[in-house]
Structure formats: structure tokens, C-alpha cells
Amino acid sequence: MSIEPSSGGGGGTVERSQESSLADVVNTILDKGVVVDVFARVSLVGIELLRVDARVVIASVDTYLRFAEAVGRLDMGSEEPKQLDEMVGEIGEKGSEGVSKGKAKGALEAGAEKLDDILGTGDEEKEAATSREEG
């Protein structure tokens, strides 16, 4: 895997990845590709749990409350955008320097973390997969 964040220029970051992560492709491999129904397909109960579906999440009270919370914590005066989780960690402790853009995780990425939880549960072979990714 190669990741080359773009440098300088003040633009948005570009991450270049030669290989997909599971979250990147799970919907694609479940929905796309040629089907041959002559033969049995594997039961998809397990894999369906891995599906990424944010449509359910977006228009919910829970989401709205998190948006409101994130907006409440914004430092509107700051030139350098601060990351939300940093703000969470420094309530009432204004003035620290912002962390480098793109490294910190925002509070709104909690949804993504929830997904990671799902991806990681119910599979006893997770460690093998992880070491394979790294190797």
C-alpha cells in the first residue's frame, strides 16, 4: 500500500492508495460483479453485516445532536482549523496549537469508528487478516 499525502499549496489532502481497504470495497463486491446462479452462493449473513450504509444514519436525531455538539465546540475565531477531538480534549483550556491537518480524527468520524467495530467483531480470524494487510 502506498500513501502519498500531497504537500504544500494549502489545498485539500490527497491520499493515494493502490489497494482498497475492506470498508472501501465491501459494498462493491456484494453488489457488483458477475453472478452465476447455477451454483450455490455462499450464505451472505456474515458478510452483509459488513455493509456500509450511512443513509440510515444521516437523517436521525442522534446525528443532529452530534452535529450540534460539534458546531458548539467550534472555535470560530481560529484561522487554522482545529480538529474537533482536540477541542473535546481541551475544554476550558484555550490557546493550544492546532494539530496537523489530516492526522487528527474529528468527532464526526465516530460513525466510521462504529463501522470499524462492526468490521472487527464476529470474526476470529481478524488478527490473521491484519497481519496480512501489514505484511
Added chain:
Amino acid sequence: MSDEQGRVWVYGIVPADAQLQQLESRDDLPDVWLVESGELAAIVGDAPEDDAKATRNQALGHARVLETAVRDAPVVPMRFGVMCPSDDDVASGILDDQSEQLAELLERLEGQVEMVLKVEYDDGSVLRQIVREQPEVAELREAIGQGSEDATRDQRIRLGELIGNAIEQRRERDSAAILGQLEDAVLESQNDPPEKELMVLNAALLVERDGVEKLEQAVEEVAKERDEMHFKLIGPMPAYHFIETEEPAAA
């Protein structure tokens, strides 16, 4: 080995004369072999012993095998989960039975690959912009800051809803603009539904095999103008989104 277990997993179809050096040289992928018939070959491997294990590892393995193969040859990907009783059944039931369509698809995909572009808003930047642009959001934000959590619940829900709507509007505007800017670098594009709240674009892009670099440059250009977004470009991978497939008959 496949016969002992009685089932083989079918990853995808390639031309029989494909030289899949990268697939052969990788030792971090599931073991696979080729079943050939006529001008076609299927990339197959051992199926998991029981379906319950066909989850994370199998899905990642499926995607990785196909991504690796497509670096050297056109690949028709099978949908996740296709299995056959034996190598012979792969040859007769898939390669021979569907030889015409598969050969046609492979010919069409010769020299084309799919790239995936996922773009997300940086939460701090986009929320700050929305507060600046929408007076009602700014007012609610101020009002909520002074009240207790319980007392402001309705206001907070209203604030969140306004933000959700604003993000939705931006998403529509920005995704169309980005795809428009990339038009010259791609043959076809398909924008899937967002997978995260702050996802701007979740697009599959069909490009010429030797056009990947051009796309990379185009994405860099687009990103330069968009401080408030993170871009992730993934691939090449098989042209999953750009092959016609028949849905299995609804039972």
C-alpha cells in the same frame, strides 16, 4: 485440494493467455489457481469450509486477488460468494456456458480499469463555513451555548438538522462540480450513495489503463482548490461498476 473440500471459490475471469505475474508473486494473498477452457480462464481458490467464516478475510481476499490480477490483465470480477463444486464445474458451468458474454466483456475491458474516488469534508472547515453562511445556525449556536443540555435539546436538534441540510446541499453542488472537473480524465463515472455523513463523493471512475496517471494529476488539481476536503483515490481495480450483470432470479 479443491476436490477434497468439494467446493472452489470463483474470483473472476481473465483471458486464458493472461500473464498474471503479480498475482503469482504475491504471498500475502489467498492461494489461487487458474481453470482454463478455450480462450478463457477462471481465477479460483479454496472455498471457506463453512459459510459463517465467509466474512472479513474472504471479502478482503476476494477484492485483493482481483485488484492484483487487474494490474496485468483485463478481469471480469465475479460477485462475492460464487462457488462451484469442482474445477471441472467451473470450466463447464461458467467458462463454457457463458463463453460468449465473458469473452465480449473481457474484450471491452481490455485496457480499462476502475478507480474509486472518495471525498470527505473536513468536519471543522465545513461546519465553520456553514456557521458563517447561515445566520440561523450562528444564532442557534449562541443560544445553545448559554442553556443547559436538557433545556436546549429541541434547539440542538434543530441546529443539527439545519447543518445536515446544509451539508446535503453542499454535497450535491460539490460532487457535481468535482465530477465535472474530472470529466476529461475519465471515460465514465458513477456516483454511489455516500457512506459517511460528511462524504462528498463516492465515485467509481472508468479510465484507460494508461490514463491512471492523468486521473491522479486531475484529482490533485481539483484538490488544490478545495481546502475543506480530503480526497482518497483507490485503485486500479476491476471495472465492477461498468459491467452489465443480470440479477439472479428473485426466488
